[in-house]
Amino acid sequence: MSSQNQKISILGAGPVGALLSISLAKKGYSVTLFERRDDMRKAGAIGGRSINMALSRRGLKALDAVGLKEKVQECCIPMPGRMIHDLEGNLNFQPYGKEGQYINSISRSGLNMLLMDEAEAHGVEIRFEHKCVNVDFDTTTAHFANGTSVSSDFLFGADGAFSALRTAMQKTDRFNYSQDYISAGYKELTMPPTANGDFALDPNALHIWPRGEYMLIALPNLDKSFTCTLFFPFEGKLSFEALKTEEDVQQFFESKFNDATPFLPDLTTDFFKNPTSSMVTVRCNPWVKENTALFGDAAHALVPFYGQGMNAGFEDCFVFNELLEKHGAINDALFTEYEALRIPDANAIADLALYNFIEMRDKVADPKFVLQKKIEKRLNELFPDKWVPLYTMVTFSDFRYSEAQVLGKNQQAIMNQVLAQPNIEAFWEELYFEEIVRKLG
């Protein structure tokens, strides 16, 4: 059966669902997107989740495959590194990679609206206010809360961390599933442009105020505001629970994020008005059941600390698209390969994202960490094919996440030995770098 005669329904018109719909429409499938929310492009519609994202190579690669890379990059603000703010307000810039390598701050809703427009331009129909409540796998039928039902040749779930398709899969036998919340939550706060209409901070960086058990970060927006996010324990001595009054909040911010606080005029109002959100890691196996399959957060919700949630979801679409070219049709062989490739990668980036919370909130402030970055940068300059720092593999390369995780572990073990040498700070430039690389085997 040729693709032209096949109907595909996709649950979720978020960035991943919309991108998937475009790539399938370009292949000739008849694609319909079902979105539980109202059309965010209409004035007054209530948006979904967090405000901006870090788009990097994997996401851009997937956008490029459908011809949208340049268009999207016009909406991006490059962030070539982290700007670390210490307690005294001193700044320390840590590049993410080499000259010319950067991650991109982009508005989630802006990107989503662009992708919806493109989907419609490719003939995709988007049905809003369609909340899926159940799925019949025998007939590939999605049932919606408004009483309608739709049967298709294939049904894909790109409907996020609380996916209705995955929930239906979970009720079937032998479906492995886990959801794990971390003990910290997050709250978004807006840092508006200054009185003269400028960015309050350097816009070409991801700002971090690392404070051990918690942190504040800030990403730039095109309107010259920043979106700040406080990652903070839900409970405990220093926690969301413990900050009860506007005075508590003001005092906490002034003592811990002193250089940011003057730029947060609505801090205390925003703090109590904006929700405190939780963060979950979702893993499951299989991702395919009969003629249905999962993509993005529906298959692998990540905590946000590697900036890879959307990138990983876009890469799912990219890999699926490549497999579709290889197999020529959506069939069991394609599904089997899709799962075999993506499940280990999703588990790897889920682990890496959890670990990166500790790196961001704590290690970036450690001189040993800074030194490690310097040594790894030198190793990469000297042996660009042999030593690629983990962050670079994840963010700026096509290495599979699962490969990056294994290589990263080996490299970290070697670096631990290197850094354990007494007085390493003084003589690191004289290290015998070739021998270090040789330890990789």
Place this chain on the structure above:
Amino acid sequence: MSSQNQKISILGAGPVGALLSISLAKKGYSVTLFERRDDMRKAGAIGGRSINMALSRRGLKALDAVGLKEKVQECCIPMPGRMIHDLEGNLNFQPYGKEGQYINSISRSGLNMLLMDEAEAHGVEIRFEHKCVNVDFDTTTAHFANGTSVSSDFLFGADGAFSALRTAMQKTDRFNYSQDYISAGYKELTMPPTANGDFALDPNALHIWPRGEYMLIALPNLDKSFTCTLFFPFEGKLSFEALKTEEDVQQFFESKFNDATPFLPDLTTDFFKNPTSSMVTVRCNPWVKENTALFGDAAHALVPFYGQGMNAGFEDCFVFNELLEKHGAINDALFTEYEALRIPDANAIADLALYNFIEMRDKVADPKFVLQKKIEKRLNELFPDKWVPLYTMVTFSDFRYSEAQVLGKNQQAIMNQVLAQPNIEAFWEELYFEEIVRKLG
């Protein structure tokens, strides 16, 4: 508020729900059990899960606390050890513990009916054909598929591995949950009494045919039949999937379980008539939400290989009962302590049960394993307070599961050293046992 004025609803009238209802009714609460199935005590009712269970100390302790130990023991067949059947039909008896220590084969439905009768005798009302479909935590209300709803002071879920209460909890924020299936399934087969009305095998043992990747086991029933269970991979070269015809099954059994096959006259019919069931480990955290709490499989479904599923569920009731005596009322302090005590213990026995599949299907046939059992038996005889074999701690003691797991790991590490000595088989009786025990620290 005194217990006499408090209403408690329990979802699930299985052994755990029924036992919990008895202990709460004895404390003066007004208790109602809601069971989704029909009354199994009525002729023709379709029963629930597997046919017989291994009741051991933890379960008996909980039954004793409500005065039912003796009554239940009358329905038990003692199994003081494992009877290992090798490929040639040779038998090897391995005692589970010391003289006088045994586990008990008991009919699940027989025990369940006894507990339902006792519950009703204590004033508990049982409403059958009440399948819970949703729970409102703010009002402690259970909604049922038949359209009725019931509000109570407390709502407890003892409704099994696919608990409706837990499913409702899973929809709330920050609920950690996992379900993991193992790659093997199981099928139950009946070994009837012989032509002269006798047991086909020695009734005072749990019979095992360990075959590496799979195994057959048999537990005795009061009617002189045995319930045999084949634990076998779902897929692969030797698997349920691979046995396609009656000839395949007959041949497989004759070549692998040759001494059992003559006693299985209906083997091939039963094999294709009886279902192939999956096995899941469920873990979650929290177990308490508002005025609701989970018990038994609803909180911690285990794979069956340690024979502890029902024992662990009964121990939940025992611990809850003790905490109720300590706190004097069901309140937040009690709930907090219940979770703090039982979640680590449930996670420990879940791990131990997974591990024990390997022990049962493979290690019991290994001479090193048999030797280890002998050495540990000697250690326990010499130093009964210091060295308690893991199986004994889990099955015949009140050690917390989590303590048993930690102690068991230490002991195993020491035993690995002992067993690694060349020619240990020859001189083990001359080991310096006191020094071995001293390594425990």
